[in-house]
Amino acid sequence: MGEPATKELLSLDQLEAAGGLRSGRKHTLSILVENKPGVLTRITGLFARRGFNIDTLAVGPTDDDSISRITLTLDGAVHPIDQVTKQLHKLINVIKIRDLEPDDTLSRELALFKVNADGTARAEVMQICEIFRAKVVDVTKRSVVVEVTGTWDKVDAFERLVRPFGLIEMARTGEIAIARGRGET
Amino acid sequence: MRAVDALMECLKAEGVDVVFGLPGGANLPTYDAFYDAGIRHILVRHEAGGGHAAEGYAKATGKVGVALGTSGPGATNLVTPICDAMMDSVPVVFLTGQVRTDLLGTDGFQEADTIGITMPIVKHSVMIQHPREIPRSIHEAFHIARTGRPGPVVVDIPQDRSRADITYEPVTDIRLPGYNPTTDGNQKQIRLAAKALANSRRPVIYAGGGVISANAAAELAELVSSDRFPVTCTVMGLGGFPATNQQWLGMLGMHGTRTANYAMDEADLIIAIGARFDDRITGKLSEFAPRAKFIHIDIDPAEISKNVPAHIPIVGDARNILPRLTVEYRALAADPARLDEWWSRIHTWQQRHPLGYEDSTDSEIKPQYMIQALYEATGGEAIITSDVGQHQMWTAQYFHFTRPRQWINSGGLGTMGFGLPAAMGAKIGCPDQTVVCVAGDGSIQMNMQELATCAQERIPIKVFIMNNGYLGMVRQWQELFWDKRYSQVDMGQWPDFVKVAEAYGATGLRLQDKRTLVKDMQEAIATDGPVMVDVRVTREENTYPMIPAGQAARDMVG
Numbered sequence: 001m002g003e004p005a006t007k008e009l010l011s012l013d014q015l016e017a018a019g020g021l022r023s024g025r026k027h028t029l030s031i032l033v034e035n036k037p038g039v040l041t042r043i044t045g046l047f048a049r050r051g052f053n054i055d056t057l058a059v060g061p062t063d064d065d066s067i068s069r070i071t072l073t074l075d076g077a078v079h080p081i082d083q084v085t086k087q088l089h090k091l092i093n094v095i096k097i098r099d100l101e102p103d104d105t106l107s108r109e110l111a112l113f114k115v116n117a118d119g120t121a122r123a124e125v126m127q128i129c130e131i132f133r134a135k136v137v138d139v140t141k142r143s144v145v146v147e148v149t150g151t152w153d154k155v156d157a158f159e160r161l162v163r164p165f166g167l168i169e170m171a172r173t174g175e176i177a178i179a180r181g182r183g184e185t
Numbered sequence: 186m187r188a189v190d191a192l193m194e195c196l197k198a199e200g201v202d203v204v205f206g207l208p209g210g211a212n213l214p215t216y217d218a219f220y221d222a223g224i225r226h227i228l229v230r231h232e233a234g235g236g237h238a239a240e241g242y243a244k245a246t247g248k249v250g251v252a253l254g255t256s257g258p259g260a261t262n263l264v265t266p267i268c269d270a271m272m273d274s275v276p277v278v279f280l281t282g283q284v285r286t287d288l289l290g291t292d293g294f295q296e297a298d299t300i301g302i303t304m305p306i307v308k309h310s311v312m313i314q315h316p317r318e319i320p321r322s323i324h325e326a327f328h329i330a331r332t333g334r335p336g337p338v339v340v341d342i343p344q345d346r347s348r349a350d351i352t353y354e355p356v357t358d359i360r361l362p363g364y365n366p367t368t369d370g371n372q373k374q375i376r377l378a379a380k381a382l383a384n385s386r387r388p389v390i391y392a393g394g395g396v397i398s399a400n401a402a403a404e405l406a407e408l409v410s411s412d413r414f415p416v417t418c419t420v421m422g423l424g425g426f427p428a429t430n431q432q433w434l435g436m437l438g439m440h441g442t443r444t445a446n447y448a449m450d451e452a453d454l455i456i457a458i459g460a461r462f463d464d465r466i467t468g469k470l471s472e473f474a475p476r477a478k479f480i481h482i483d484i485d486p487a488e489i490s491k492n493v494p495a496h497i498p499i500v501g502d503a504r505n506i507l508p509r510l511t512v513e514y515r516a517l518a519a520d521p522a523r524l525d526e527w528w529s530r531i532h533t534w535q536q537r538h539p540l541g542y543e544d545s546t547d548s549e550i551k552p553q554y555m556i557q558a559l560y561e562a563t564g565g566e567a568i569i570t571s572d573v574g575q576h577q578m579w580t581a582q583y584f585h586f587t588r589p590r591q592w593i594n595s596g597g598l599g600t601m602g603f604g605l606p607a608a609m610g611a612k613i614g615c616p617d618q619t620v621v622c623v624a625g626d627g628s629i630q631m632n633m634q635e636l637a638t639c640a641q642e643r644i645p646i647k648v649f650i651m652n653n654g655y656l657g658m659v660r661q662w663q664e665l666f667w668d669k670r671y672s673q674v675d676m677g678q679w680p681d682f683v684k685v686a687e688a689y690g691a692t693g694l695r696l697q698d699k700r701t702l703v704k705d706m707q708e709a710i711a712t713d714g715p716v717m718v719d720v721r722v723t724r725e726e727n728t729y730p731m732i733p734a735g736q737a738a739r740d741m742v743g
């Protein structure tokens with residue numbers, strides 16, 4: 001008798017579960033898809049039926065006519081990102097998915113803010129625009145429309161600052177992103 | 186050449202020898218091409234019957250099934266089979282007609298957004314944008330349906346696209362940049378799995394329908410025989426391992442054996458092969474197999490860690506992975522004696538909790554006995570299809586399946602009305618085998634019209650209706666969990682199935698005497714042509730044992 005005659009020992013206790021983990025941070029997925037009818041519907045439909053929440057979504061062409069890029073952000077505290085990407089990969093029209101590393105990624109969002117700007121408020125709004133390198137693209141007696149570009153948190157910060165002046169409307173594109181350096185995203 | 190004639194060439198190139206369908210306005214061009222294409226076409230009475238027949242054909246043969254319907258209602262009638270094929274990973278190509286492109290989006294006659302309606306329940310779908318795309322789209326559809334994790338593919342063909350002329354060139358290369366299923370299985374992971382097996386003292390192999398889809402039953406048997414690993418299968422996996430084997434624990438899950446469920450509960454290592462930890466297997470997820478580590482082998486990476494986190498995930502084709510796992514395991518020369526204690530525990534459960542029921546002492550036929558009699562009458566050899574409900578679970582429990590593709594049922598979607606058309610498809614695919622459908626008196630009525638198809642096409646399937654005059658499984662739940670408030674489950678004694686069978690041109694029989702049941706069943710099976718047998722069984726019998734929904738294996742009742 002004695003211990004089992006296994007050549008290599010491995011305690012089952014050493015095994016750790018892989019997958020299904022929540023990262024707790026925001027994730028940006030860059031998804032290359034075939035430029036075909038209905039592909040976006042397939043992706044949003046998948047998110048809806050699996051209960052994944054999309055925070056932002058941006059779609060546009062790439063350097064290749066037959067391929068579009070979808071950039072979407074979602075909360076890794078709510079969803080196991082590996083399950084999201086694996087489900088996306090099952091769609092035949094999805095060619096490639098990158099879960100972008102925040103440190104190696106350039107991301108930008110464009111936003112338009114229509115803000116109350118009468119009298120003295122106008123100067124203050126203009127000052128904030130200057131700090132954020134935002135551009136005034138329309139002006140009336142009582143309002144301005146400001147164009148802001150930057151990461152989502154920069155756009156968020158701008159919003160917080162101008163909101164007290166009276167934010168009439170806001171439109172945001174959602175982030176697009178690309179990897180730093182020479183390599184492809 | 187007309188695009189539809191090119192379509193016929195593509196079907197032939199894919200080796201299609203039979204299709205199931207029903208014509209209508211939007212697919213008239215396709216049906217004109219069938220007129221002299223030399224492909225066998227089975228005219229079904231309802232598109233759902235055709236869809237399930239294509240599934241039955243695919244499940245019995247391992248080949249891709251093909252079903253057709255016209256636009257609008259033809260396509261919506263296919264929704265249930267499409268969803269069924271998705272849930273059970275059945276390779277079927279669905280060809281739907283669509284209105285002319287100039288009518289698209291106008292709510293034209295028999296227009297429905299087939300692609301939109303089916304999008305959540307397909308492996309892939311495509312609407313033909315240009316007639317010249319037809320050949321490539323058809324071949325891609327077959328490729329996608331058949332490879333990786335199999336599944337349904339819908340090709341929606343607008344009427345004007347299908348009748349246009351194209352220059353047909355055979356397609357030999359399939360290029361799908363976004364589709365490259367992983368089949369190999371990582372060698373390091375396989376080695377790690379072998380080590381875990383060698384160090385496990387309470388292992389259980391939990392095999393699902395993937396073993397059958399992958400044609401890996403022999404490879405599974407080889408792994409099992411490399412040591413004394415206990416094996417259990419899901420309802421989809423039955424036949425993937427012979428139920429007559431010494432190491433067989435019985436089916437697991439809601440109506441599985443106590444032995445299989447208790448073994449999962451106490452296991453220290455569970456090897457899931459082509460299984461997906463469905464709620465009918467796990468019960469209460471937080472109390473499922475609380476002591477176990479998991480090796481999960483699956484061709485679909487999205488199944489791994491979806492419900493239960495895997496410790497050793499292996500993505501790939503079971504047929505490729507299992508032999509390598511066996512080799513790696515054998516090389517470790519683990520001592521089989523380490524499993525002695527585990528087997529003595531298992532044997533105790535087997536002795537204490539065998540499957541069983543209280544049989545009648547007179548001529549009354551207990552439903553469980555009916556399945557035992559069928560097993561005896563067929564020598565355990567027939568292909569068995571079933572509908573969904575009590576009769577399905579009793580068949581899974583009491584018919585001892587010994588080979589893959591012998592048991593054909595609707596596991597994931599749980600589609601009533603699946604059995605008869607599936608039997609029809611299976612019989613066409615396997616004409617030399619006896620094909621029996623076990624149905625309930627409720628579910629048979631959902632696709633009974635296909636008896637006419639069987640009569641016309643001389644498809645000699647044998648249907649045995651387990652008739653208790655109830656929607657039995659729902660009645661059981663109402664009895665157990667809803668204070669016996671039987672709400673809308675009594676089906677009464679209608680219709681007269683013998684007369685129905687005869688009206689359809691089949692042989693109708695009624696059996697109600699247990700003492701002659703085996704012999705009577707043998708005679709029914711030996712009768713030429715399609716036969717439908719009304720077997721009268723105990724009205725209020727329950728399917729046991731049972732894990733009540735949302736509870737743990739330990740909470741089994743009955």
